Amino acid sequence: MATVTMTVNGKSVSGEVEGRTLLSDFVRNNLNLTGTHIGCDTSQCGACVVHVNGKAVKSCTMFALEAEGSSVTTIEGMANPDGSLGTVQQAFQDNHGLQCGFCTPGMVMSAAALLEENPNPTETEIREYLEGNICRCTGYHNIVKSIQAAAAAA
Amino acid sequence: MYDFALQRPQSLNEAIEALSAEGAEVLAGGQTLIPTLKNRLASPDVLVSIGGISELQGVSETDGTVSIKAGTTHGVVAATVESYPALASLAGNIGDPAVRNRGTIGGSLANNDPSACYPAAALASNASITTNKRTISASDFFMGLFETSLDEGELITQVDFPVPDAANYQKFDQPASRFALVGVFVAKYGNDVRVAVTGASEDGVFRWSEAESALASNFSSSAIDGLEVDSEGMIEDIHGSKSYRANLVKVMTKRAVAAC
Ligand SMILES: Cc1cc2nc3c(=O)[nH]c(=O)nc-3n(C[C@H](O)[C@H](O)[C@H](O)COP(=O)(O)OP(=O)(O)OC[C@H]3O[C@@H](n4cnc5c(N)ncnc54)[C@H](O)[C@@H]3O)c2cc1C
Ligand code: FES
Ligand code: FES
Numbered sequence: 001m002a003t004v005t006m007t008v009n010g011k012s013v014s015g016e017v018e019g020r021t022l023l024s025d026f027v028r029n030n031l032n033l034t035g036t037h038i039g040c041d042t043s044q045c046g047a048c049v050v051h052v053n054g055k056a057v058k059s060c061t062m063f064a065l066e067a068e069g070s071s072v073t074t075i076e077g078m079a080n081p082d083g084s085l086g087t088v089q090q091a092f093q094d095n096h097g098l099q100c101g102f103c104t105p106g107m108v109m110s111a112a113a114l115l116e117e118n119p120n121p122t123e124t125e126i127r128e129y130l131e132g133n134i135c136r137c138t139g140y141h142n143i144v145k146s147i148q149a150a151a152a153a154a
Numbered sequence: 155m156y157d158f159a160l161q162r163p164q165s166l167n168e169a170i171e172a173l174s175a176e177g178a179e180v181l182a183g184g185q186t187l188i189p190t191l192k193n194r195l196a197s198p199d200v201l202v203s204i205g206g207i208s209e210l211q212g213v214s215e216t217d218g219t220v221s222i223k224a225g226t227t228h229g230v231v232a233a234t235v236e237s238y239p240a241l242a243s244l245a246g247n248i249g250d251p252a253v254r255n256r257g258t259i260g261g262s263l264a265n266n267d268p269s270a271c272y273p274a275a276a277l278a279s280n281a282s283i284t285t286n287k288r289t290i291s292a293s294d295f296f297m298g299l300f301e302t303s304l305d306e307g308e309l310i311t312q313v314d315f316p317v318p319d320a321a322n323y324q325k326f327d328q329p330a331s332r333f334a335l336v337g338v339f340v341a342k343y344g345n346d347v348r349v350a351v352t353g354a355s356e357d358g359v360f361r362w363s364e365a366e367s368a369l370a371s372n373f374s375s376s377a378i379d380g381l382e383v384d385s386e387g388m389i390e391d392i393h394g395s396k397s398y399r400a401n402l403v404k405v406m407t408k409r410a411v412a413a414c
Contacts, residue, residue, distance in 0.1 A: 019160035043189055055255040061188045065160045132250025
């Protein structure tokens with residue numbers, strides 16, 4: 001076991017982990033931040049996307065120890081300080097961008113990373129950016145609409 | 155996944171030292187290695203993560219050469235390489251954004267997946283692959299399916315690409331894996347044309363020499379109209395038969411030449 005220390009959603013945290021402990025397991029099991037979902041655990045679906053030093057990554061495909069000293073943001077860090085929904089989250093709610101909600105944390109994290117890089121993406125750019133995020137419910141249409149609305153609201 | 159010790163050296167020398175231990179293996183972006191470990195297809199005792207080593211990060215462009223340090227991610231290559239647009243665009247179409255934020259050029263070349271994109275660029279450009287021990291020309295580097303000429307514990311540190319006069323990469327996506335079903339990289343250096351094909355052969359990336367000769371005397375997509383690719387030795391799976399892949403090699407080569 002080794003000790004890992006990182007900043008998660010603005011707070012410094014540390015915990016005991018094995019070499020093989022995934023970042024997704026660390027945030028879910030050690031920190032009880034269960035908003036990060038595990039859909040496939042094989043790097044395909046994107047439900048587990050978090051930001052590490054501002055970059056979207058699949059937390060099921062990174063070890064917790066690799067995030068030593070990093071700044072990590074999970075879906076729990078996307079709300080406003082008063083607990084109300086952040087801009088991207090609100091846009092998903094307003095535009096019916098989710099049905100079962102399983103893919104949504106990863107969708108929101110990918111969307112936020114896209115808008116950070118490209119504040120006014122075209123529909124094609126949005127669809128390309130979501131290539132690694134799979135949704136079984138919505139058919140993607142309202143997810144794209146939500147992201148367009150979030151871009152317009154920002 | 156079997157357990158292992160994860161080390162994070164901060165310098166190249168420490169990493170090379172750590173890799174000399176029995177049962178030690180490099181961890182770069184983990185986008186191939188972590189899924190492999192989850193399937194228990196590898197069981198290293200020690201993983202040496204090179205992510206924290208600044209000497210292994212970055213791109214520089216001088217005198218017609220693009221030099222990329224081994225730990226540079228696909229995302230960084232896509233966003234920074236200016237003098238070799240076909241290479242930047244290849245990097246920008248690997249997998250998806252999250253994969254590109256972690257996956258590295260060194261990991262992609264060392265892994266030599268038969269459907270990976272970078273091996274095609276390296277072979278078509280006759281890139282030089284530098285390790286902690288030597289420099290290997292791309293023509294001598296790829297040794298078939300997932301095999302390279304790297305020795306145990308040998309670490310790729312840098313890859314140098316001579317910038318061609320014209321080049322293009324055409325990837326026929328396999329939409330489920332997001333790898334190439336077939337990908338063709340064409341690069342033209344003066345009268346010398348190199349055509350490297352990924353995704354198609356059971357022996358991994360290869361050069362289509364008939365197309366190269368035809369294109370050397372007439373650099374236009376019609377120059378390969380009369381050529382046929384032998385379907386013997388092509389990959390066959392649920393996504394495409396041997397003859398389908400053989401035909402795609404020709405189609406993608408024509409598209410790449412037309413787009414040069
Ligand atoms: C969903 C998904 C889609 C993908 N799509 C594509 C695609 O379209 N095209 C494509 O080409 N690839 C694709 N990939 C693979 C991706 O590009 C990987 O990043 C790459 O193959 C491995 O790089 P890595 O840095 O992640 O290496 P790792 O997974 O860390 O390592 C892979 C292997 O290389 C060795 N290694 C790593 N670095 C070095 C080094 N510097 N020197 C010596 N050995 C080293 C490791 O020991 C290991 O054996 C995809 C992956 C995923 C998960
Ligand atoms: S759970 Fe990580 S990509 Fe599916
Ligand atoms: S809303 Fe159900 S998987 Fe996307």
